[in-house]
Amino acid sequence: MSPFHRTFSLWISLLFLACQGLWAQAAFPSAEGERARYAVYIELPRSYISGVCILLHDGTDVKGSIFNEFGISAMDFAYRPQKDKVKLLSVQKMLDKWYIRKRLKRDLRELVHVLQQGGTRYVDEKYHITFQLTPLQE
């Protein structure tokens, strides 16, 4: 094998490994103990929220936590696949209004559906809210 072929093969192998790592991080947790970490960006009509979203499958539910870059929690939620329902476990006081909670539950459920199908973007057409998740590398 020529040096060029050797280098080329090495690059392909490295690229393959890197992609594997990316897929492992991006995969929506579907079995107990699986986790996923994303950088989250939520674009609202007049502002935006950015931070981190961590998901964990605990055997029954997929539990999720969203917090900003400084580590301050925005919300904790649980998605139950059997019932296809999202329960908000805690929400930052600023977002803790009944109409926001109602919309959040709906949007998070739709976002989970997108993630389950391998997507990373969900748009709430009615309220013009865009959720964009990017897998985080450790």
Add this chain to the structure above:
Amino acid sequence: MFKVRLIFYILYFIFATSSALAQSEVQIRQQINQAASQMKSMQCDFVQTKHLKMLNDKMVAKGKMYYRQGNQLRWEYVTPYAYTFILNNNKVLLKNSRRNDVIDVNQNKVFKEIARIMMNSVVGKCLADEKDFKTQITTVGQEWVATLQPLRKDMKQMFQQIILHFDRKQSVVAVVELLEKNGDRTVIELKDIRKNEPISSDLFTVD
């Protein structure tokens, strides 16, 4: 007579101890305030660990911090995400991979508070914020530990407690702990702290 004398001694002991403690707390505050006022600049690396109670997980982020007297602070996350917060007097720049936003803190109460707390925590000035926090200072080994209980409603909604760990030798904050109502805890460790070294103005450019 013996009982009266005993009560007197007990009262004297309690009074003397509390006054000695109060005095030492005052001295610690003075030392920290003095160090803060003498600090023209500070730069360091930081490691931020968010402990998530519900998920029994933690998230580690790393970055760099630069402070310059005159309300200038750059707080930059390098990994695993890129995010920069720059405070320069009354303006804040928020920079992520998607956009840059400049906010006038005088027109945004929330940001004014965030900026003030970040700045005052880093240099230890928030010990003087008696309106905002009830503070208790203790000495633990080689550090002073200041426990801050928020007094204002908006702060109470966000934090249960803020704990600042000061390095006694340098009189600077070494660790900041943010305890939230949901049981989550964020620990920010400041490492390789360098004081009063020149820092380029470009790092604080907002516009």
